[in-house]
Amino acid sequence: MERNPLRRQLQIMRKSLFDQGYLDEQFVQLEELQDDSNPNFVEEVVTLYYRDSARLILNLEQALERKPYNFNKLDAYMHQFKGSSSSIGAKKVKAESTLFREYCKSGNGEGCMRCFQQLKKEYATLRKKLEAYFQLARQAGPMETACRPK
Amino acid sequence: MVSGNSASSSSLSMKSDEDIVNNNNNLRVLVVDDSPMIRKLHDMYLKKFGLKVQVAENGKQAVDLFHFGASFDLILMDKEMPIMDGEEATKELRTMGVTSMIVGVTSLDSPNEKQAFMEAGLDYFFTKPLTTDNISFILQELNKKNNKN
Numbered sequence A: 001m002e003r004n005p006l007r008r009q010l011q012i013m014r015k016s017l018f019d020q021g022y023l024d025e026q027f028v029q030l031e032e033l034q035d036d037s038n039p040n041f042v043e044e045v046v047t048l049y050y051r052d053s054a055r056l057i058l059n060l061e062q063a064l065e066r067k068p069y070n071f072n073k074l075d076a077y078m079h080q081f082k083g084s085s086s087s088i089g090a091k092k093v094k095a096e097s098t099l100f101r102e103y104c105k106s107g108n109g110e111g112c113m114r115c116f117q118q119l120k121k122e123y124a125t126l127r128k129k130l131e132a133y134f135q136l137a138r139q140a141g142p143m144e145t146a147c148r149p150k
Numbered sequence B: 001m002v003s004g005n006s007a008s009s010s011s012l013s014m015k016s017d018e019d020i021v022n023n024n025n026n027l028r029v030l031v032v033d034d035s036p037m038i039r040k041l042h043d044m045y046l047k048k049f050g051l052k053v054q055v056a057e058n059g060k061q062a063v064d065l066f067h068f069g070a071s072f073d074l075i076l077m078d079k080e081m082p083i084m085d086g087e088e089a090t091k092e093l094r095t096m097g098v099t100s101m102i103v104g105v106t107s108l109d110s111p112n113e114k115q116a117f118m119e120a121g122l123d124y125f126f127t128k129p130l131t132t133d134n135i136s137f138i139l140q141e142l143n144k145k146n147n148k149n
Helices: A005-019 A025-033 A041-065 A071-088 A091-105 A109-140 B017-023 B036-048 B059-067 B086-095 B111-119 B132-148
Strands: B028-032 B052-056 B074-077 B101-106 B124-127
Touching: A005 A109, A025 A041, A025 A071, A025 B036, A041 A071, A041 A109, A041 B036, A071 A091, A071 B036, A091 A109, B028 B036, B028 B059, B036 B052, B036 B132, B052 B059, B059 B074, B059 B086, B074 B086, B086 B101, B086 B111, B101 B111, B101 B132, B111 B124, B124 B132
Parallel strands: B028 B052, B028 B074, B074 B101, B101 B124
Antiparallel strands: none
């Protein structure tokens, strides 16, 4: 049991990210790559994810403004976004990406639009939680080992 | 902690992590991907296995490296990249006579696109992102290939 109160709070926060389905096993794989010589590796990768996501979300928004929808293009952008989200273990965002792609395949424009709005919400929520998590991690100091969720 | 557990018959899986890293110290890898996030991720995965890693942002940069005399044991090649994509770069490298192991690493899900990429000259193909099991398998195959030569 972690004695340091900040560390304990961090563990609780981390566990809830997994229990509430925001993150999956891929995030643990990232944590296992982090070490003393790269103590901020996970946060650095996640920051790059935010950058990728901002670009892809903008591309999707612009594509959804053009009618009729180019479902192939929408699908291609979302495919990239799904891949990127999978790489950091962004479980809910990945699920919405999958659903969006199904709507693209069936040519359902309204479904795409609805799903995209939900995806943006999930992404914003995840980003807010991860930013709070990394801020607390910085305050708590370096972790010695990665912990797997129960 | 890394483990070569993808093929039980491999001698690599009997070795300690330190042995695995030492075994791979002379292997050079080129990661070709336009995503800074994927480049960083794969770079870290590979360094954990003791590999020397260089990165390129697109197929043209990869081809240029070989034109200028660079050599690599392994190339991890993304498919969708600006300027020159992975399929074109792979064809170009094979035409140049490059015999490095080339592994396609992409998020493609169309069987036709995957096949076309393989036929460009890949040795193997994996979905992004690579896992430690994928890398163990690749290194195992690379070591087999190097032992034959």
